[in-house]
Amino acid sequence: MTIFNFSAGPAVLPRPVLEQAQAELIDWHGSGMSVMEMSHRGPEFQSIIDEALADLRELMNIPSNYQILFLQGGAQGQFSAVPLNLIGATGKADYVNTGHWSTLAMKEAARFGQVNEVCSSADSRFDHIPAFSEWKLSKDASYVHYTPNETVGGLEFQWVPEVGDVPLVADMSSNILSREIDVSKFGLIYAGAQKNIGPSGLTLVIVRDDLIGKSLPITPVTYDYKKYADAGSMYNTPSTYGIYLAGLVFKWLKAQGGVAAMEAINVEKSNLLYHYLNDCGGFYYSPIAEADRSRMNVVFRLKDEALDAAFLKESKAAGLLQLKGHKIAGGMRASIYNAMPVEGVQALLSFMKDFAQRNG
Numbered sequence: 001m002t003i004f005n006f007s008a009g010p011a012v013l014p015r016p017v018l019e020q021a022q023a024e025l026i027d028w029h030g031s032g033m034s035v036m037e038m039s040h041r042g043p044e045f046q047s048i049i050d051e052a053l054a055d056l057r058e059l060m061n062i063p064s065n066y067q068i069l070f071l072q073g074g075a076q077g078q079f080s081a082v083p084l085n086l087i088g089a090t091g092k093a094d095y096v097n098t099g100h101w102s103t104l105a106m107k108e109a110a111r112f113g114q115v116n117e118v119c120s121s122a123d124s125r126f127d128h129i130p131a132f133s134e135w136k137l138s139k140d141a142s143y144v145h146y147t148p149n150e151t152v153g154g155l156e157f158q159w160v161p162e163v164g165d166v167p168l169v170a171d172m173s174s175n176i177l178s179r180e181i182d183v184s185k186f187g188l189i190y191a192g193a194q195k196n197i198g199p200s201g202l203t204l205v206i207v208r209d210d211l212i213g214k215s216l217p218i219t220p221v222t223y224d225y226k227k228y229a230d231a232g233s234m235y236n237t238p239s240t241y242g243i244y245l246a247g248l249v250f251k252w253l254k255a256q257g258g259v260a261a262m263e264a265i266n267v268e269k270s271n272l273l274y275h276y277l278n279d280c281g282g283f284y285y286s287p288i289a290e291a292d293r294s295r296m297n298v299v300f301r302l303k304d305e306a307l308d309a310a311f312l313k314e315s316k317a318a319g320l321l322q323l324k325g326h327k328i329a330g331g332m333r334a335s336i337y338n339a340m341p342v343e344g345v346q347a348l349l350s351f352m353k354d355f356a357q358r359n360g
């Protein structure tokens, strides 16, 4: 039986990446060392990080006035690091609230300055993204923060907010590298690695040069972008194995045809599920407004919640793993990141149809 893993993160990695890592585990390229055993200051690891940086810059078309930093502390570390490094400009920041993760980011930022909630769809259980015309942006924010893909709720922006000269900051943890974006529209992009990049323990930050070096005096040194930019991400020991695996994922992405090719597959995969949810006659449904549905995290519910347990038990037995929704959202969630093949989505669809037929 072929197993398909729909975990929201840490999530499935491309099979060829795992196989290559396995083959190189004990002796990396004849060095006699595992990547886990190498000094981060040695030429072997330097070549690994240099290649990962170059490949990511190519994949995302990152302009030369942006630094790529490999950090630690996860995306939630960046909930703190972003205000610590950026809010000093005016002491104020704008936060767009579209769900669980943007709420947490906003709460953390409020510890370091004045935070303005630009808009919120909390009143309708975050079932849509508030229209840009309703946003109340402030004139003097140091930055505007939003979450392009809400992993728990299953919402995704299909557009990039136009916020003028104010730096736009995006938590792209769960949709980075899944669709083409114009990096120059952003002041800063961050992402925990454990969905579309590699294993957990690695955090990616892409930051424009002019935003570096303005941290609040209280900023812990390990959260100061300047220290890491100046040291090529190696102010302290980085997540070396995480960077190595991310590098293998970047090579795999290039071999698939890059981000544009991935995006086409991601559209196809998510359409398969959303079309069925629309057409299944109500046995299953999506709680999210049609225009704002995530391509990465397909959240759905069974009309009869009493069937949830059977759905999860039987799907697991059919080799379809980790479909349970986040505990605060309930229902089901199929996370279909880059590494999930179309066949996995087709297998899920067949199971859903069969389950509905037997229980409808």
Ligand code: PMP
Pocket: 008, 009, 073, 074, 075, 076, 077, 101, 147, 149, 150, 151, 152, 171, 172, 173, 174, 192, 193
């Ligand atoms: N932001 C988003 C959009 C996420 O999906 C997650 C993790 N699922 C986080 C932040 C938190 O990430 P971490 O556990 O790396 O702190």
